[in-house]
Amino acid sequence: MLRACVFALCSGAVYLLMAASPGSNSTCPEAASGSRLRPAANADLSCKPEAFVEVQLTEAGTTSGSQVDLEWSVRPQRTMKSVTWELRLPNDAVLLEGLRVGAASSGRGELTRGVTSTSVPVDGFYRQATLTVRGTFEGSDETGATFDEPFEVIKHLSWGEVPPVGPSVLSREAAGGELTTMIALPTVHREGR
Numbered sequence: 001m002l003r004a005c006v007f008a009l010c011s012g013a014v015y016l017l018m019a020a021s022p023g024s025n026s027t028c029p030e031a032a033s034g035s036r037l038r039p040a041a042n043a044d045l046s047c048k049p050e051a052f053v054e055v056q057l058t059e060a061g062t063t064s065g066s067q068v069d070l071e072w073s074v075r076p077q078r079t080m081k082s083v084t085w086e087l088r089l090p091n092d093a094v095l096l097e098g099l100r101v102g103a104a105s106s107g108r109g110e111l112t113r114g115v116t117s118t119s120v121p122v123d124g125f126y127r128q129a130t131l132t133v134r135g136t137f138e139g140s141d142e143t144g145a146t147f148d149e150p151f152e153v154i155k156h157l158s159w160g161e162v163p164p165v166g167p168s169v170l171s172r173e174a175a176g177g178e179l180t181t182m183i184a185l186p187t188v189h190r191e192g193r
Contacts, residue, residue, distance in 0.1 A: 053075055057087075057155040066097065068121045070157065072131050073113035080106040080150060083135035087116055088126040094119040104133070121174040126160040 053076050060071035074085055083104040087166055089095065099114030105112045130152050139149030164183050171182045 030052040039115045045147060050150055052137065053080070053083065053133060053135070053153055055131060055133050055155050055183045057129065059157070060115045066122050068093075068118050068120055068159070070098075070116045070118065070129055071113070073111060074106055074114070074133050075111045076104075076135075078137060079108045081136045081138060082106060083112075083133065085112075085131060085133045088130040088132070089116075089118055090120060090129065092121060093127070093129075104135075106135070120159075124160050126158065126162050128156050128158040131155045131157075 053074060056059065056071075056073045058071050060067040060069035072085070072087060074083060076083060083106045084102070085104055086101045087099075087192075088102070096117040096119055098114055100116070102112075118129075132152065134150070136150050136151045138146050140146045166183050166185055168181050168183050170176065170179055173180055
């Protein structure tokens with residue numbers, strides 16, 4: 001869970017400090033079940049509404065040691081002209097079994113799925129796998145003319161400790177006095193806002 005506090009410094013600069021509470025990963029369903037993996041905060045980066053295609057990227061069962069099994073699925077919610085997928089793994093991951101790229105079924109409701117097994121170092125560093133699904137479907141304009149409408153859906157799955165997004169400081173929380181890491185984000189204060 002993130003907590004935000006705004007602090008004004010003598011120089012006139014204002015910083016927004018974001019505090020991550022200890023055990024904040026426990027709010028993720030995967031983390032609560034003991035998994036090392038969790039959906040990234042920005043898991044949905046779609047350029048079109050996701051209703052056109054359902055995309056999933058999850059951990060397959062339990063992982064042990066350095067092996068991470070990624071289960072992915074693609075299901076069009078309407079008939080598509082083409083659907084392709086690409087699974088990008090962390091740079092230091094080794095592909096053990098499965099595919100990294102392929103074509104998915106383009107029929108409405110048809111499911112394409114698979115499991116990709118990888119080996120990654122068990123060192124607690126942040127890593128992310130990305131499933132990108134691209135394709136086209138038949139679109140039309142206000143005059144009824146048809147054309148190929150492209151779409152792209154991106155899903156992320158990450159594990160390890162997320163690196164700070166900016167300079168961090170140790171500070172005590174106002175409520176309980178607990179020592180926590182805060183990230184200072186520069187902000188601009190405008191009079192009257």
